Amino acid sequence: MNNPEVSFETTSRTQIKRLPQRGDYDRETVYQILDEGLICQVGFVSEGQPFVIPTAYGRIDDRLYIHGSPASRMLRTLQKGIEVCVTVTLLDGLVLARSAFHHSMNYRSVVIFGTATLVETAEGKLLALEAFTEHIIRDRWSEVRPPTPQELAGTLVLSLPIQEASAKVRTGAPKDDEADYALPVWAGELPLKLVAGNAIADPQLSSDIPLPDYVQNYSRSCT
Template identity: 40%
Template structure:
């Protein structure tokens, strides 16, 4: 599992983001929260519409303490967020399965982050276009310069949402097997099974013209590399090595 950065600037601890169970696993510093966010491409956004709870998975990216995500202009979630909607954006990385000597101590190693704020729609077409370009380059460094520009109709069909992180918390478990002291001598198999999301070999589009070279910006997308490492590397290439 990748190491988290050393603590620095932190998000305020409030009743909304304070970790109440196993608080020793909690981190509120920007570096820890941002490292978990930047290692991911997919998040889940929870919100309430007309008293009913919803949770939507979507691609997202971070710029400083601001988060962005996008979707269809016909999306109920996005249309509801237009005037401003309180949301909780979460990211989770499953790092290992943990088998202990009793059912109670079975667990998983993980990294997670919860971010709270008020979502708002980005209506300005130029701002929206810049944000969507940033999304492509955040995931695939340098790729936007190789693509045809989005049409006005495509921009109108896409909605971009932004959210300043008002408060956030990271929670991390990385201890592996944790049994009761008296149980370690029991003849029961116990282990940690690492879990990794890795990139497979590229499968080029069969309709791609002959002679199209593999883009240098995708050099990090090598068969067998961990996705979270690639995502973190791509973020650093676009925004620098700081997580503040």
């Protein structure tokens, strides 16, 4: 049985059935993928209809936070305590095989199941909003104006416990059929990664404000 301090216990929903050797239930692996990603896909059912909505998120310890306008159908639905499925995927490369059938991608992904709850206190909202900001770009929160009471009142924040979760990871070269290795076709990996371009200052920015180091040296890698 998995050590709950180190790994997530597998459930009927999180156990990897297709290519189970790619499954990873290690807590550190799951959190590293979440911390490197930027967008999650939130899946839920509302009035009998399935929805999958992309949104930003933040993590504090073993909880994932999402936020938005109180008018958001997704947030209004989730605060009712319905089951939700959240996924995050990082694309690390294209895998080019000798046959069309065995082309693939190298990736790291996480799936979380659970029930989100409403964050009701102003203190809790502030902590979550700081997590969102720091998740996007570290060291930013200490420099910007914090939310006003009116802005906090106009923001709905939901908390999802990270208790039922798993990761799935593919790395390495293509897996060709033995007979295809002799084909005169190039095969291998084409690595991909998210990189930042040159920062573009706001036209209304004062010329005496320098570019922060955390912008100049921005990276999504958590390794």
